[in-house]
Amino acid sequence: MKEILRTNNPALINYVENLMSQADIEYLLADQHASIMDGSIGALPRRILVPDDDFNQALRIMREADLADEISRTHLKDHRP
Secondary structure (H helix, E strand, O other), rough: OOEEEEOOOOHHHHHHHHHHHHOOOEEEEEEEHHHHHHOOOOOOOOEEEEEEHHHHHHHHHHHHHHOHEOOEEEEEEOOOO
């Protein structure tokens, strides 16, 4: 699994979840319980991860949705547009 998004913005998380669902890309919303435990003060961002095989498609979808600036930089070293 590779991270495509790391944010505290619930609206952005919901939007990206919907984009991935519409494209039939399975995803994992990580750290949601840890975020609740911190009192939702935003200290622990939530992450969306996708399977390695779907990573490039997920990046393309986010770029097409004008979300290039929101893409997590964690796995982008080898995945330039």
